[in-house]
Amino acid sequence: MRVNAINRGECVAALVVGAIGLAIVWIGSDYAVGTPRRIGPGFFPLAIGALLLMLSVGLVFEALRAERRSIEFQARPFLLVMAALASFAVFMERIGLVPATICLVVLSALAETPFRPLRTLLLALAVSAMGVLIFVYALGLPLKSFTW
Amino acid sequence: METLSNLASGFQVALDPYMLAICLIGVTVGTLVGVLPGIGAMAAISIALPITYHMDTTAALIMLAGIFYGAQYGGSTAAILLNLPGTATNAVTCLDGYPMSKQGRAGVALFMTTITSFVGGCIGIVLMIGFAPALSRFALSFSSAEYFSIMLLGLVAASTLSVGSPLKGLAMVVMGIALGLVGIDVTSGHPRYTFGVIRLMDGVNLLALGMGLFGVAEILNNLGKPTQQLKAGSVTLRSLLPSREDWKASVMPTVRGAAIGSGVGTLPGTGPGIAAFMAYAVEKRVAKDPSRFGHGAIEGIASPEAANNAAVQAAFIPTLSLGIPGDAVIAILMGAMLIHGIVPGPQFITSHPDTFWGLIASFWIGNVLLLILNIPMIGIWVRILTIPYRLLYPAMLFFVCVGVYAMRNNPFDVYLTMLFGGIGYFMLRFQYPAAPLLLGFILGPLMEEHLKRALQISRGDFLVFVDRPISAVFLVATLLVFAFTVKPAVMRALSRRSRAES
Numbered sequence: 001m002r003v004n005a006i007n008r009g010e011c012v013a014a015l016v017v018g019a020i021g022l023a024i025v026w027i028g029s030d031y032a033v034g035t036p037r038r039i040g041p042g043f044f045p046l047a048i049g050a051l052l053l054m055l056s057v058g059l060v061f062e063a064l065r066a067e068r069r070s071i072e073f074q075a076r077p078f079l080l081v082m083a084a085l086a087s088f089a090v091f092m093e094r095i096g097l098v099p100a101t102i103c104l105v106v107l108s109a110l111a112e113t114p115f116r117p118l119r120t121l122l123l124a125l126a127v128s129a130m131g132v133l134i135f136v137y138a139l140g141l142p143l144k145s146f147t148w
Numbered sequence: 149m150e151t152l153s154n155l156a157s158g159f160q161v162a163l164d165p166y167m168l169a170i171c172l173i174g175v176t177v178g179t180l181v182g183v184l185p186g187i188g189a190m191a192a193i194s195i196a197l198p199i200t201y202h203m204d205t206t207a208a209l210i211m212l213a214g215i216f217y218g219a220q221y222g223g224s225t226a227a228i229l230l231n232l233p234g235t236a237t238n239a240v241t242c243l244d245g246y247p248m249s250k251q252g253r254a255g256v257a258l259f260m261t262t263i264t265s266f267v268g269g270c271i272g273i274v275l276m277i278g279f280a281p282a283l284s285r286f287a288l289s290f291s292s293a294e295y296f297s298i299m300l301l302g303l304v305a306a307s308t309l310s311v312g313s314p315l316k317g318l319a320m321v322v323m324g325i326a327l328g329l330v331g332i333d334v335t336s337g338h339p340r341y342t343f344g345v346i347r348l349m350d351g352v353n354l355l356a357l358g359m360g361l362f363g364v365a366e367i368l369n370n371l372g373k374p375t376q377q378l379k380a381g382s383v384t385l386r387s388l389l390p391s392r393e394d395w396k397a398s399v400m401p402t403v404r405g406a407a408i409g410s411g412v413g414t415l416p417g418t419g420p421g422i423a424a425f426m427a428y429a430v431e432k433r434v435a436k437d438p439s440r441f442g443h444g445a446i447e448g449i450a451s452p453e454a455a456n457n458a459a460v461q462a463a464f465i466p467t468l469s470l471g472i473p474g475d476a477v478i479a480i481l482m483g484a485m486l487i488h489g490i491v492p493g494p495q496f497i498t499s500h501p502d503t504f505w506g507l508i509a510s511f512w513i514g515n516v517l518l519l520i521l522n523i524p525m526i527g528i529w530v531r532i533l534t535i536p537y538r539l540l541y542p543a544m545l546f547f548v549c550v551g552v553y554a555m556r557n558n559p560f561d562v563y564l565t566m567l568f569g570g571i572g573y574f575m576l577r578f579q580y581p582a583a584p585l586l587l588g589f590i591l592g593p594l595m596e597e598h599l600k601r602a603l604q605i606s607r608g609d610f611l612v613f614v615d616r617p618i619s620a621v622f623l624v625a626t627l628l629v630f631a632f633t634v635k636p637a638v639m640r641a642l643s644r645r646s647r648a649e650s
Contacts, residue, residue, distance in 0.1 A: 009578065010578065013574075013578045013580070017319050017323070020323065020326070024326055024329075024341075027341060028340075028341075031338060031340060032336070032338075035608060036603055036608030036609075036610065037603065037604065037607050037608035038603075038604065038608075039599070039600055039603060040336060041333040041335070041336045041338040041340060044329065044596045044599065045326075045329050045340060045341075048322055048325050048326050048329065048592075049326070051322050052319065052322045052323065052326065055315060055318055055319040055322060056319065058315045059315055059316065059319060062313060062315055062316075062637075071577050071578070073577075074371075077368065077371035078368055078570070078573065081364065081367065081368055081371070081545070081569070082566055082569070082570060084542075084545060085364070085545065085548075085549060085562060085563075085565065085566040085569065086562075086563065086566060088546075088549040088553075088562060089549075089553075089559035089560075089562035089563050089566070090559065092549075092553055092559055092562070093559055097550075100549075101546055104542070104545060104546055104549060105542040105543075105545075105546065108541065108542045108545050109538070109542050111371050112371060112538050120542075123539060123542060123543075124542075127542065127543050127546050130543075131546060131550060135550055135554065139199060139202065140202075141198070141554045142557065143550070143553075143554065
């Protein structure tokens with residue numbers, strides 16, 4: 001097996017699983033294990049963490065034999081959608097449902113190219129109107145449309 | 149006779165105009181999300197969940213269940229017309245559905261999948277009526293040891309009996325159980341893995357996890373992909389009618405598919421997706437001329453569609469009678485029941501007969517409504533497929549955000565959704581399945597609880613799990629599933645290595 005045929009991405013993914021298992025065991029070792037008759041809060045986490053570690057070893061082996069696929073990652077849509085969700089979380093409480101919705105729709109629409117400003121604005125207004133009608137009026141959820 | 153009178157009272161509940169309207173909304177939304185590729189039943193149910201907080205429990209369940217089985221009907225539309233599965237469980241339908249549509253037989257394919265869906269669904273419901281009450285009576289004798297073992301069986305089956313790598317599936321189940329650890333330990337009151345965050349004291353929010361992994365991650369994965377546009381009006385009512393040969397060729401596959409779907413669906417942990425794949429594989433094996441498959445064989449759409457609908461209905465059996473979800477989507481539904489203060493389990497059917505039988509009656513009604521929605525009104529759904537994704541995904545993200553936010557009125561859960569969305573995207577990319585993670589997350593805390601109780605009763609003797617015969621049977625079954633799925637995967641990996649070395 002040639003070294004450059006190793007699927008690096010898969011290996012990293014398997015190692016991440018292992019790292020999480022290790023973290024679970026490490027943090028969990030602070031919790032009381034208890035006795036078999038009365039198992040404490042630490043018993044199950046240790047077992048789960050150890051199981052995850054063992055599985056990650058298997059996954060690393062599987063990754064070493066996996067065929068190499070290129071996994072392309074587009075940063076732009078990913079980051080914009082993340083930013084859109086964060087903006088909703090930030091603005092919802094501070095300035096209300098409608099501005100938060102407009103922010104969410106505009107930021108997430110920027111993820112697709114080409115960006116069409118007018119259509120996006122119309123979509124943002126339509127979605128906010130729908131949101132206010134459904135959630136604030138029809139369902140009566142305790143959400144404020146505007147809070148400034 | 150008792151069953152008939154129960155069923156009659158169930159119909160009394162479900163035929164109430166309010167319940168009928170709720171059922172209609174559920175199956176319509178289900179068909180809609182099923183038709184649209186990129187939104188699955190999971191995302192739709194997560195989004196609808198906050199709407200049901202203020203509803204009566206029975207109504208909430210009727211609506212959420214309607215979305216679930218409605219999506220199975222709608223999912224075949226995009227599979228046939230665009231070669232894109234509307235939901236993951238319809239992926240197999242693409243194999244022969246899309247070739248049929250290229251041969252100009254899209255109408256026949258759409259008609260046939262609706263009919264077989266209906267037949268499959270009905271067989272699943274009959275099975276549920278016959279089986280769920282009996283199973284829950286049987287399960288009344290279960291102690292914690294049996295519950296632990298059957299949950300183990302469910303989780304191992306859910307993670308390994310799938311299309312991808314069984315090791316990845318297992319790793320994701322364990323990861324889900326680990327996520328379920330977060331929060332205050334019920335018995336000791338000790339906080340675990342909360343990192344001092346107060347919002348995490350009562351655990352990771354199920355909705356944030358489900359919406360992140362299935363809603364946001366799915367959207368991220370679809371962005372940047374070239375989208376296919378469909379020309380509207382390509383299906384006329386006349387083109388729907390199958391020929392006599394089509395009918396004949398579909399009867400036996402439908403029956404076989406429904407049987408496979410019912411069996412697979414009843415198993416805890418395995419749901420419609422696996423059922424459809426198995427049904428397709430079986431059809432290909434029993435066919436006189438297997439080479440026709442993949443080139444528009446009608447058996448190749450009839451059987452999987454019957455199977456996934458039968459499986460959807462049958463998946464309610466372990467959920468309602470044992471409290472063990474048969475599928476990740478049903479796991480969310482179980483979460484909804486818990487929110488409404490109903491604990492699914494052996495006592496559920498006897499203590500909430502109105503809800504149980506009302507739900508079953510609503511399944512019949514819902515399936516009939518779906519027949520109407522999907523045959524005379526198919527043109528509407530085909531037209532909906534022409535809505536560009538550009539307009540859909542911002543609106544979907546909005547529903548995700550509001551749903552998560554409104555559950556507890558705090559922005560923390562929206563951040564959590566964002567985090568799980570990002571993680572879920574990479575999981576999709578590296579083919580780590582998200583459904584087992586969700587099942588592990590729901591079943592993990594229950595398993596820990598039952599493990600504790602079983603050991604307490606046996607005074608610390610671990611042999612209690614093999615001493616009790618029913619528990620031992622479940623454990624043997626778990627080992628068998630494990631041996632059948634993991635061993636071939638290991639052998640395959642080893643043989644690939646030796647080939648690479650030679």
